[in-house]
Amino acid sequence: MTTDFINICLADDDEDDRLFFKDAFDELKINTKVSTFNDGVELMDFLNHEDSVLPHVLFLDLNMPKKNGVECLLEIKKNERLNNIAIAIYSTSSSEEHIEETFINGANIYIKKPSDFENLKKILSEVVTINWQYHTSGLNKDNFLMRL
C-alpha cells in the first residue's frame, strides 16, 4: 500500500524515556516512523496543524508540564478530525482509579512503563501489531481496550 510504515507519536517530557522508546522501535522488525514531543502543548500544536500526517497510534505520558496527558486525551476525543486516533496511555502510575478513568475518557490502551528495555520492546511490539489489526481488519475501535 502507499503507507508501508506505521506512524507513531509519543508525548513525554522525560528525555530518557523518549530515547528508550525510539530505540525500542528501531530494534523491532516492524516498519515504523516515530515522532516525539516534549509536552502536551507541542503535541497538540502538531496534531491541530491541518497538514500534519496523523499517527496510527499515539502514546501519551500522563504527567507532563504545560498540558498533561488527560487534558490532551480529552481534547483529542472532542475533536472530530482526531478522535479516531488510537490512544495509548504510557505512564508510571498503576493506580486502578487512574487507569479506569483514562479508559472511560476514551483511551484504548494503558501501558505501565516497564523498567527494562527488553520488556519495553515486547510491549510496544504487541501494541503496534494489535493496533494494526484494528486498523486493517475492520475491528470496532470502540471496543479496543487493552492493558499491559
Place this chain on the structure above:
Amino acid sequence: MKVYLKFDYTQLTKKIVEEKLSELGYKYNSIGFGEFNFLEKVPSKKIEEITGIFREYGIEIVENQKSVLVQKIKDAIVEMVNSDIPLNIKSSVFIAEKLNLSYAYLSNVFSEVTYTSIENFIIIQKIELAKQLMINTPLNLTEISIQLNYSSVAHLSTQFKHTTGMTPSAFQRIISKRRELSHKNNT
C-alpha cells in the same frame, strides 16, 4: 426504546462496493472474497478516485499479491469465527481447504505481512466477537463461551484477560461508564 443491531460486514461491504461502482458507471464482475474484476481498462487516475471514495467507508484496494492472500485468509477466519455452525474441524484445515493452499505456506505469508500469526489473529477475532456479544446482547459470559466454542467459561475468561489485560467484567464496566459519559455529554 433500545434495539440491538447485528451486522454482516461482508454483506455490508459488498453492497457498498457494488452500489458505488454502479453509480460511477463501471462494468465489473464480483468474484467473491472481496475480488472485483473490471471488464474494461480503468486508468490509474480513476483508480485513485475510486480509492478515495472507498476510503470513506474504510474499504481499501489491496495492491500486492501477498496482501491479497492475507486478506483472503482474514476473510476466511472472520467467516469461520462468525458462523453459527459449531466447528468440529481444525481451523488450520478449514483455512487451508478454503484457500486451497498448504497451511504452512499460508501461515508464513501471514506472519510476514501482518507481524502476527494466524492463531493469534483467530484469538483476536474471537475475543472481539465476545466483546460485541457482551455489550450488544443480553447473553451472559457462559452463554457466550458456548456460542464461541470455548471448552468452558473459565477458558474464555482466561483468554480474554490474556489478550486484553483486563477481565471481562472490567471491560463491561468501562464500556458502560463510557456510554453513560457520552450520554451525559450529549444531553
